[in-house]
Amino acid sequence: MKVTVVGAGAVGASCAEYIAIKDFADEIVLVDIKEGFAEGKAMDLMQTASLNGFDSTITGTTGDYAKTAGSDVAVITSGIPRKPGMTREELIGINAGIVKEVSENLIKHSPDVIIIVVSNPMDTMTYLAAKSTGLPKNRIIGMGGALDSARFKYRLAEAIGCPQSDISGMVIGGHSDTGMVPLIEKATRNSVPVTEFLTADQQAEVVEATKVGGATLTKLLGTSAWYAPGAAVSELVRAIALDSKKMFPCSALLDGEYGLSDLCIGVPVIIGKNGIEKIVEIELSDAEKEKLTASAEGVRKTNGDLKL
Numbered sequence: 047m048k049v050t051v052v053g054a055g056a057v058g059a060s061c062a063e064y065i066a067i068k069d070f071a072d073e074i075v076l077v078d079i080k081e082g083f084a085e086g087k088a089m090d091l092m093q094t095a096s097l098n099g100f101d102s103t104i105t106g107t108t109g110d111y112a113k114t115a116g117s118d119v120a121v122i123t124s125g126i127p128r129k130p131g132m133t134r135e136e137l138i139g140i141n142a143g144i145v146k147e148v149s150e151n152l153i154k155h156s157p158d159v160i161i162i163v164v165s166n167p168m169d170t171m172t173y174l175a176a177k178s179t180g181l182p183k184n185r186i187i188g189m190g191g192a193l194d195s196a197r198f199k200y201r202l203a204e205a206i207g208c209p210q211s212d213i214s215g216m217v218i219g220g221h222s223d224t225g226m227v228p229l230i231e232k233a234t235r236n237s238v239p240v241t242e243f244l245t246a247d248q249q250a251e252v253v254e255a256t257k258v259g260g261a262t263l264t265k266l267l268g269t270s271a272w273y274a275p276g277a278a279v280s281e282l283v284r285a286i287a288l289d290s291k292k293m294f295p296c297s298a299l300l301d302g303e304y305g306l307s308d309l310c311i312g313v314p315v316i317i318g319k320n321g322i323e324k325i326v327e328i329e330l331s332d333a334e335k336e337k338l339t340a341s342a343e344g345v346r347k348t349n350g351d352l353k354l
């Protein structure tokens with residue numbers, strides 16, 4: 047498998063590193079616009095191969111998309127991250143132009159590629175990539191829910207005082223501070239509802255901490271996070287590479303599912319060799335449905351700022 051990662055910054059390099067360490071890809075190509083930057087990151091990562099025990103090759107290029115030709119998967123991380131106090135939506139002005147140009151360049155050289163969009167505001171950038179490339183909807187995946195669900199599990203394990211491996215749970219909805227819908231009623235600790243281990247106040251705290259997970263890290267780091275985002279992307283790419291049919295919440299172009307159409311938002315999907323193999327429509331409570339609908343309104347509002 048050949049994987050291109052556009053943007054060799056914090057998240058792009060972390061994606062490349064986890065993909066390499068998990069050792070399922072033959073070739074990883076990093077692309078950036080900063081002269082020599084992707085080449086440097088690729089060389090630094092390649093010098094970890096004998097230490098970390100992987101055989102994937104990693105190369106870098108400054109904007110030469112010919113080097114990405116024949117990619118099976120491309121991850122778009124190019125664009126600016128937010129600073130403390132900002133929302134992800136405020137990044138649209140700069141990132142929309144970058145994501146559009148990058149998606150168009152990618153498909154010129156890799157017509158069969160599956161694109162994973164990471165750049166923020168992610169649901170809107172995924173919609174933009176879908177519209178500007180015209181790729182079938184199974185080949186455009188927005189990464190947000192896999193990360194938000196990992197943060198949800200971290201918060202649940204912390205509140206319960208148990209290992210994260212005991213926890214199963216998902217966050218659906220938009221990848222935004224207000225739009226995430228952590229499905230706390232459905233989350234379990236080894237099949238037992240987490241609600242049996244937590245008071246109502248603790249549950250509300252976990253939900254809130256999950257929703258502002260990215261903002262909390264941005265405040266601490268001065269820029270947004272990269273380790274968990276990179277790890278989350280690598281799991282999606284691995285599910286495609288291994289055709290594993292694992293279920294993740296991802297931003298997908300909806301066509302009537304969950305009563306929503308013509309937008310990308312986080313819902314459970316099955317990931318395999320064709321990208322999104324299936325959108326899974328789970329039974330939501332009335333409260334969960336209401337939150338998903340409100341979240342979709344927020345995403346639609348941001349989509350309205352796109353010049354399509």
Ligand SMILES: NC(=O)c1ccc[n+]([C@@H]2O[C@H](COP(=O)([O-])OP(=O)(O)OC[C@H]3O[C@@H](n4cnc5c(N)ncnc54)[C@H](O)[C@@H]3O)[C@@H](O)[C@H]2O)c1
Pocket residue numbers: 052053054055056057058077078079080083123124125126127128137141144147148163164165166168189190193221269270271272275
């Ligand atoms: N969806 C998610 O869960 C998630 C998680 C973390 C970060 N993000 C988003 O990912 C993006 C990247 O974050 P980061 O921390 O890696 O930022 P960063 O500044 O460290 O890296 C971005 C890189 O993109 C490059 N770039 C800019 N324009 C480009 C172009 N036209 N072609 C190729 N490369 C280009 C820059 O030179 C830079 O190296 C941000 O928009 C951030 O908000 C999303």
Ligand SMILES: O=C(O)C[C@H](O)C(=O)O
Pocket residue numbers: 127128134166193221259260261263264270271275
């Ligand atoms: O919070 C951000 O701006 C980056 C990313 O979306 C995240 O959730 O870490």
